Amino acid sequence: MTHQISTPQDLIDFIEQDSIDFSAANKIVCKALNVLQPYQMTKETLIQITKEFISRWAGTEETPIFLQQREPDFKLSDVTRLWSK
Secondary structure (H helix, E strand, O other): OOOOOOOOHHHHHHOOOOOOOHHHHHHHHHHHHEEEEEOOOHHHHHHHHHHHHHHHHHOOOOOOOEEEEOOOOOHHHHHHHHHHH
């Protein structure tokens, strides 16, 4: 079965489904948003971070390479801040 994800809301609705586990949701988010997300977290956290990313970056030309990144320019602190948790 295939699903078409055409909008950010389609993406959120799809990954919120109970039948989609973290691993599948993570792969889909990374592919749909063209970002990297190398951290282990709960599916709920992934959904929240994805919503924040979409809210902040949807419709902009320049987007970060990591899902958790706060600015479009890469800073090591954007990646390492999650390692320290």
